[in-house]
Amino acid sequence: MKVVICGAGQVGFGIAERLSAEDNDVAVVDFSPKLIQQITEILDVRGIVGHGAHPDVLVRAGIDEADMIIAATLYDEVNMVACQVAHSLFNVPTKIARIREQSYLQPHWRDLFSTDNMPIDVIISPEIEVGEMVLRRLELPGAFDTVSFADGEAVVAGVSCDENCPIVDTPLHQLTDLFPDLKAVVVGIYRDGHLFVPRSSDQMFVGDIAYFVAAKGQVRRTLAIFGHEEREANRVIISGGGNIGLYVAKELEQRQKGAKIKLIENDRDRAIKIADNLDRSVVLHGSSLDETLLLEADSPDADTFVALTNNDEVNVLSCVIARRQGVANTLALVNNAAYPDLARSLGISAHVNPRQITVSKILQHVRRGRIRGVHSIQNGLAEVIEAEALDTSPLVGKPLKEIGLSENMRIGAIFREGELIIPRGDTIVRAHDRVIIFAMQKAVRRVEQMFRVSIEFF
Template sequence: MRIIIAGAGEVGTHVAKLMCNANHDVILIDDNAERLQQMEAHFDLMTIVGSVSSIDDLKSANVESCDLFIAVPPYEELSIMSAILAKKLGAKVTIARINNYEYLLPENKEFFQQLGVDQLIYPEELAAKEIMTSLKRVGIRQQIDFSDGQLILYAIKIRENAPIVNKTLAEVGEIHSQKLYNIVAINRDGETIIPRGNESFKHNDLAYFITTPEGTQQLMTDAGKEQFDIKNVMILGGSRIGKKVAQRLEDDYNVKLIEIDKEKSNRLADELERTLVINGDGRNLELLKDEGIKKMDAFVAVTANSEVNILACQLAKKMGVRKSVAEVENMDYIDLAENVGIGTLINKKLIAASYIYRYTVKARVSHVKCLTTSKAEVLELVASDDSKIIKGRLSEIKLPKDVNVGGIIRNGQAIIATGNTQIMPNDKVVIFAMPSGIRKIEKMFN
């Protein structure tokens, strides 16, 4: 696939890396020559120094033969203009990054499509949704819903108190008469393992499970996770994400938001009706104590500084807060944040990449998610009448070693996959795949 990425900022460069690793023909446009040189030195792509809103520069990138045009410059107006121009010049599919929620409203979607923007992506909005999802259930590192929550992927840290620790997958499967969940992957010491029956759960493993709403409680019990209701939430950072999370929480939770910038604090206090906005430095332990950090059930750190977010969550944890969420945009800090025990990690680049990635998968795909603490992806693919995947039971099909089938949705019903499961046409299949397995599984669904 020929892909043009307009904008070599954090999102643009991360998406470019993913697309290069997936063997796409990638062209990256930006007016920062030094930034482009760094990308060209490390990745197999073409770069063009120019303006993302210049017709001549877009033409020099042969935009007319582009399969996917991704506009992610720093400014919303540039992003929309770039996507419009690309479409008019012949790009097949255009995606533009925005930061205005009203553009996403259903009544405005057709308007932008008429202009030439096929899809709009708002990473901050998607990040806020992920935070909201993570606060609904404690004891998990990540939660991804498929088909309106009929199948759910949970990333859970396994501790010594878990009943399944030191047991093999085969032994865990024998605990219950009915299969309630699937173990699709384990992240151990920075490496992702696609486990088989003789693999054991170890202390500090980050395990990925596929289950249903009905199987969730048993999974949490087996993983040693005690559930409790969240009522009091403290948010550090009045960013777009922080504001959106507060707006969605304040009707049902007791919310405090700490913002270091006085002018922004005053503005947020006017805009947030039921949130207590405090002007102060969230790195100040005495301030956190004065504002009742020990009484909080959850702490959400979403400042523009990854280091501050990690340290603040560590402070909150030491003060007894049981659920923490940190926005970590520096990819080098992801493993560090995971190892120090921060509950949920949010990364806008990965969120944006997940949204965009599905347009590059050749099989029928309804959902793709790039996992925060793993190089793997989880996909929801739709089987067709001539897919190779339907030719026999899963135990009879030679699935790639870097792929695992978690479950399927058939006629609105969720099924946890076993070796005896046979996929049927129009089934939605939730699959965990390493990067090396993406193209292999595409072929099995085409």
């Protein structure tokens, strides 16, 4: 597949890294010679210095033969025009744009991005995607990574195994005997910097991070089995009143009528503006690194402290301060890929990575085959993929134990006619089932092939 990526920043780099590793023909366009030099030195991609919306620059990138353009520059308008040029002049089949300004995304302007106006096939809004991830973490504070699949009927969650986890040192196959009616299965384990798909004889140890797939109605029970019975956050302190912080506060006001929300914003003008946009939240002006201000926000009585500023270091340090003042759960927004492990070592309960969330959303539309959803795990070491099984899929019609799946992938759930099925060895996948698979990066291409339409289908 030939892909042109506009923007060599964190998101553009992340997409280029994943696609080039899978032997796709990738060209990256950016106005910064420094960024282009960096990306071409590290990745096997072609780099073009220039404006991402200019036709002559896109031609140098090979747009006339491209299957897809991904416009992920810092500027919405450049992204939109790049997609328009790709459509109008070069008839590129798939056009994806990152758009951050919420005004463009208002429901009453939905026709703006139609084929007759500004033809963009997929719009990625990082603020909304990240905000929704934060809200899911607040709903399930025992998990540090959560995403929904199968129309919300299945949840994939990551959970830390600490000293209070009662099922450590227990072979996974025994968990099935201990909890026969539990609709959940462990699909991945992260241990000492290494992620792997566990076998039934494997067991979890203290310090591990386990990833499981569970029916939505049994997620809390599954977390309790892991020793996490934290309640949904009701008293929340938010640090940072940017687009993400404001979105989270507004949604909390609407979704949890009894929630008590305090928001800290360092910029006075911004604090006044967001105070006018919120109904029940208390907005405080100042730095979240100020211990006195955190106490003024009643941090010792808070359920969760959420740091959403645009500064990783401020987010991490303010979470440490809040935890020292008695906040049980803390969540930090971090862009630096090296910070998640540091955050965990400092006792921070969870983190969100905007780049990883945006990359996951884009990959959902890049993956070949009948792919309905994608979520990246541990900075791309693995992916959780939801795909629709076709009549020609090698998964269909045979018991799973006879198919011989790669040791680098595991089926976590099957969604069939509104029912979620946790697979066993004798489970048979039917055509049109939606299958949720945990796959190590080296197995992702194989997953795509299993769900592609073969020529015999026609």
